[in-house]
Each structure stands twice: as C-alpha cells, then as structure tokens.
Amino acid sequence: MTSVLTLEAKLERTEKSTPWGFRMQGGKDFNSPLTIQKVNPGSLAAKCGLQVGDIILKIGSTATDSLRHTEAQSNILQSGNHLDLLLQSPALTSRADLTLASNYY
Template sequence: MATVQIQKSGGQPWGFRLAGGRDFNVPLQVKKVESGSPAAGVLAPGDSIIGIGNSDARGMTHMQAHQTIRGSGNYLQLTVVKGHGGMDRLSSIKPKGPVKFSPWKAQSAQ
C-alpha cells in the first residue's frame, strides 16, 4: 500500500482512466495511464485505489470515485495497492460472445 500525490494545473486532465467500483462488484483500479500526463510515472494500470484524499474508496461506486477525484482541485492524494493483480477481473464487465445488436445492421435492414 502506498500514498501517492499527483498535481496538475488548470483544466488539465489527471491522465488516468478509472475502472470498477462497488456498482460493478470490482475494486476500483487504474485501467490506463496517458503518457506525459500528471499521473504518468505515479500510477500504473492494475493499481487498486483504496483511498481518495481522506475518504475510503473501497465502498465507493464508480461515479462516487469519479466525482471525488474531480472535486479534488489541482492536487490529488490517492492510497493505492501497486500491482497488476485483478485486472483480469475487469474483463468480466465486458460483453462475451457475439454482439446481438449492432446499429450498423439495424440501419442496413431499413
């Protein structure tokens, strides 16, 4: 477990994509980090986020975590568990098998 700080300026994005949350039954994790962003070199895909600022993030929904991060201003403190463990579980929230509906098929049928 580590506490990391990320700082940004103005309207610059943090540069990482969040996945999971209580509503997905998957722990909050970093899914992607943009190179050259404030999060680059601090976070890595697969890091589990267990705290945002002074809040315990383990029971947060995805949207609660997202809003807490957005509301942090230009300084973000995260408590993370480093590592790639659990990223396989994120695939469970993606559809498996053939897509049963495609807007392109629906348009061509008209």
Template structure:
C-alpha cells in the same frame, strides 16, 4: 500501500488516468489506464488498486462516487494505491503459431 500526491497546473488539465470498477460493478476500484504524458504518469500504473481518494476509503465507493471525488480534487489529487494489484497478463505472447488458416479473400472468386 503507497500514497501519492499528484499536482496539475490548472483545472482544465486532465489528470490523465482512467478508473475501472466500483461497488456498483462488484469489482474493486483500480487504475485502468494512465496517459504517459499526464500528471498521473510516474505516480500510477495500470492495474494499481485504489484504496483511498483524498483520504476517503474507496472500498464502498461506486464508480461515479470515485469519479466525482477525483473530479472535485482541485489541482491536488491524493490517492492511496496498492501497486500492481490488477495487472493484466501480457497478451502479446498469444500470437498464432504457423500460417494463418483463414483469409476472407482466399475463397473469393475473381
């Protein structure tokens, strides 16, 4: 586990992260997406499991409770994460092999 401290310049600047999951979704909280030009970039990665927000255990938090803790963090956000816990598989390798057999224009009468 890693604890990261993220700083932003003002309350108007977004943290640059999207979260997913929560007790109400029956899925552990995780980092869904990180904006590469945001304060969170370099600290968090897609798929990191969120274990604590500002020292509060994230284990039993609903999605909205987690969102509110992040929103109320001011300009300093502390997250404890487990790196790469929920990495999505690389789907770019699932490209069709050979010619594509369906085309909506193939059977169109001219």
C-alpha cells in the same frame, strides 16, 4: 507468493483543464475494486508512477471500498488541483518503497 506495495500518490496541477491522465474502472456497483485501467504516457499520473492494475484504496481521506464508480469520479473532480491517492500495487516492478509526489506545474 506475490507481494504488494502500498503507495501514496500526490498529484498537483495549476489548472483544472489539465487532465490527471488516467482512467479507472470498477466500484461498488461493479462488485470490483477501483482499479487504474489506463495511464496516458507523459501525463501527471504517469510522472507520479501510477500503473495499470493499481488499486485505488483512498481518494483523499475517503476509502473507496464502498464507493460507486460515479461517486469516485465525483471525489476526483471535487479534489480540485490537488489529488491524493492511496494505491495498492503488485510489487512486480522496481518502484522503490517511497511516497510518490509530483509538483509538476
């Protein structure tokens, strides 16, 4: 039986020009959950522990199960320099049961 972890990732940046460093796929319009497709090495997302295959359950306080892909992108863009994600991840790696937080400036 595969267990899953639910993790909170809090990403911060000082400038909007700094990319979060991940790509997502899916959404209501694709009939699949919003999922992390790519994490750029050394990026804020990588430093915060995001991994390919993580499912995005919430962007800020907004549940993603009814969001189209473009709506999710909009929510991320509107988050400014503080992006809070609630993620569900297969517990296949030792990611510790913690709340992930980054304050990389």
